[in-house]
Amino acid sequence: MRTSESSTTTIAKGGGIAAPLTTLLGKYWPKDWRGDRLTAFLVLLPSIIAVAIFVYGFILWTFRVSFTNWSGWTATYDFVGLENWKQLFLNDERWLIDLRNLVEYAVVFMTLCIVMGFLMAALLNQRVKGESFFRTVFVFPFAVSGIVTGVTWRWLMYPPAGINLIFHYLGLDFLQNKWYAASYGTMAVALAGAWQFTGYVMALYLAGLRGINAELLEAAQIDGAGTWNLYRNVIIPMLSPVTFTAIVLTGMGSIRVFDLVVAISGSGAGYTTDTMAFYMFQSIFQTSRFALGGTIAAFMVVLSAFLVGPYLMSMRREVE
């Protein structure tokens, strides 16, 4: 009761809700931490605490688990050093296949998303008729959940049916293949992922294209730049921050892919469509190997940090 009363009065005085603190500490309180700034900090504080505990705290805890021997339902925190990491990278065939799958997935997924996303944005930017219709159609898959995408593509790429059947009716039997059941199954999963995410990348590029000053493009055209040169030397370089964002987002998407494989094929035959996240899930929820699962999760965090770190630094540079 008392606190709310006092804060009402201070607000009436015009000092903001942080005023009691600053008055109390008087001149010892740092000067630039008054007024709006302090209020902003106090308003943000609950989220900061929640994020500190539930995001960063648990990340640290996961790292801790990765250095223990916890296996089974009862937690044991006996320190074993780098044993789990060594086991994973030197002695685990499945893990090495997962790393190979990551590369396969990332190459197909990132290339498709960025190239197709850019092409679609460039075409839409030609002021075509029914632009908003196409824009909605392209972005729509992004609104669909990963599980739904996965289930849909599972049947589309189901070897005896779906796309293979269409190929058959079109007389294109030579194009038939086993999709996710093949030894390159991860790439088929990446195809489904790209279908879902390309629209989003297109939206990024479209916003970028709209942000380019028209006078600049006219100037380039007057200087005699053809369409190819216009894109090659003006537009694409100007969109490099967008490309960078797209690389980070699709890269992160490649590292954490889980829902798609669960819905499409699981770990596949001989781990052909296994991913790091799926291995982590199985380690923790099916075999109760929490230390192993923690190690995989920790490695995924490290890998993501390599992507996000440079991105944040470049953002900061831009702001400054």
Added chain:
Amino acid sequence: MDSRKPISRRSFIKAAALGAASTALLAACGSTTGGSKASGKLEIFSWWTSGGEVEALNGLYNVFKSKYPNIEIVNSAIAGGTSSGGDMKAVLQTRMMGGDPPESFQVHLGGELIDPYLVNNLMEPVDFIYDSEGFRKVFPKGVIDVATYKGHLYAVPVNIHRANVLWYNTKMLADVGVQPPATWEDFITVAEKFKAKGLPALAVAENAPGFYGQVTETMIIQYLGADKFMNLFNGGTSWSEPAIKQGLTMALKVLDYANKDYLSTAWGDVNDLMIGQKVAMMVQGDWTPGVFWSKGFKDFGWADAPGCKDIYQALSDSFGLPKKVKNRDAAIAWLKVCGSKEGQDAFNPAKGSIPARTDADVSKYSDYQKWAMKQWTTNKIIPSIVHGSAAKLSFMTDYMNIINQLAAKKTDVDTTFANLQKAAANANFGK
């Protein structure tokens, strides 16, 4: 503030009255246990979500509802109990670890129940239900032994499934003029005849781990024998036995007689392969006839899986009593229905399994089930790895993954053999 005050007379009386009331309430609950006055909600976890399974579960629910009309059943069935996703088990694990168990849940008797739930002391013994309902007299000793852990009973079985059955298309076998093979060597001879006609002899679905692991078990059983096989899981038999390698070698060889696209075939597809006369035989559990019936297919026969004469690889769906349940009375009532003759005869005919009770009404069951009931009383009963009755979940997953690798790569028996030994060492059998 209040807590520092000395307890006033008034609040003391209030507390005392509350205490007395709750005791009375508890007593009342106790007296209605097993009666029709139990009420509230009853949440049941299972992975029974398809065709005959749902029918069977609803049969059991109906018996329960007629006996306990005041209890509301919350059916938390989640698909994928034994498949690669294992979704139901994952959700259940989270609920159990978080101290929020459902009133009861489906679990295979044996390793799947003992580790994790019993080792971690999450279940309450149900000896008192066995005593009050006379279950000790009606369940075979083999089943009671598996349901017992450290001298106490922990689950009530509703059914018995058999995992090692050979199903065959009678027309196709008659066309070639062969009998169902008794051993895996016989199988090769028979399979050669089908190969000559350009047909695969055995259905295999290994697009994800599991199916062929189950087939490979029967090969290991053939060379190892039932007793040594059982002792694999208590440390009595070494995993470096040459007989296991013999089984794996056979597993690799038999793949030559499987449907060519077995790496892209899913577990659910194999029944259609046999119905469509695309493969002649398959080794599968006895949930198979239910699927055949639902598809109107009648030209099938059955026999012991090759190498498994008079060996009954059993798994039993059972229900137990978790600690800390919200409605213990309802849970106990549920377990009583699960073990009752009425409950089992409502559940099993549709499920395709046989009742765990020995006094069931035989006339309600199909020809296959009658055959299985007879086998059940005379055969040697052993557990299954892939179906969770032999070993804990982590070993089951490892085993299925290792055999899947063998089927996918078709290369090295030595590596597979070594990997199995590594997994067994990790599982600490017998310790």
